[in-house]
Amino acid sequence: MKVKPWLSHLKPYPPGKTLEEILKESGSLTTIYKLNSNENPLGPSPKVIEALRKSLSEIHLYPEASYLTLRKALSEKWEVFPEEVILGNGSNEVIEFLFKAYLFEGDEIIVSEPSFLMYTKFAEIYGVNIKRVSLTGELCHDLEGILKALSPKTKMIFLDHPHNPTGQCLKRKDWEAFFQRLPKEVLVVMDEAYGEFIEDEEVPLGIEFIKKGYPVMVVRTFSKFYGLAGLRLGYGLGRKEIIQELEKVRQPFNVNLLAVKAGLSVLSDLEYQKKTRELVLTGRKFLTKALSELGFKVYPSEANFIMGDFGKRVDQIYEALLSAGIFVRPLKAYGFPTSLRITIGIEEANAKLIEVIKRTISG
Ligand SMILES: Cc1ncc(COP(=O)(O)O)c(C=O)c1O
Incomplete structure (x- = not known):
């Protein structure tokens, strides 16, 4: 074959x-x-272990198809609507939803070089062209360089923030200036796999920009801060219109029952x-x-x-x-x-x- x-x-x-x-x-x-x-x-989390023990007798059942319980918990955390939250089998899957739903063969994405490998991996699988913009001398995302690299074919920009592998972030004022100059049709995917570890108050979270109406989608994971890497659970936050399209390409029951129970439990384990x-x-x-x-x-x-x-x-x-x-x-x-x-x-x-x-x- x-x-x-x-x-x-x-x-x-x-x-x-x-x-x-x-x-x-x-x-x-x-x-x-x-x-x-x-x-x-x-x-x-010990609470997760306890919740999973209790859930083991239920694994012959499918999980809740809409995942509304966990989406609601996340929507309360971020003060958005449940319709603005989508769950993935790891945040990798949420990234893949964007390719499945929006990126045509021959479209173009921009990524920083280097950055988390999965953006380019999915681009290659889906026949999407990749424009790589080198990091600055200090190894930060080069927002100026990214703006220069835009072309009429650019549909999305994937930026891990904090960046993997340097751990570095950009300040609010840099992002603001970037969004002011970015065409509205280009979606910026802010991958906040490590967002829970940000300490600098001048570093913004992507949710701020979604709420301001900028073209942003945020991707987050339970693999790092929440200690659930082995269960595979991630989520995306974005405008209703976008999430609704991503829902169409999501497989039914893409997140397993134990991951849902664990996610709910660790969210409440302050x-x-x-x-x-x-x-x-x-x-x-x-x-x-x-x-x-x-x-x-x-x-x-x-x-x-x-x-x-x-x-x-x-x-x-x-x-x-x-x-x-x-x-x-x-x-x-x-x-x-x-x-x-x-x-x-x-x-x-x-x-x-x-x-x-x-x-x-x-x-
Ligand atoms: C920047 C970044 N995004 C996404 C992921 C994927 O995480 P997940 O386990 O949720 O698929 C990782 C994992 O290492 C990562 O470093």
């Missing part, structure tokens, strides 16, 4: 190693710190949310300061990870961390061969990481 020709050069998404793979490779190591996929290092945010914000400050003091460039992150440039010592440091049971993400595939992306871990993991790096560079 002949495959679609434009798929022939596509490569599968390169994921971080799973816990099983890590355990297999780590041999005799007893403690492993998985800092390679930006998951919640606290593990799942203690877990507070603990997660405190852990990440404190750990982020600690790691940024400690690595900077060791002489490495660390980008100012608003996410639950940091990107550090370790120069020519990168491989040595990566190997030393591996041997100590600390798994981080090399960034060669993103075009940053001397950098590592490090998920903020529990206090003990962060301290050990610094200790290992100190030992490595002094040895």
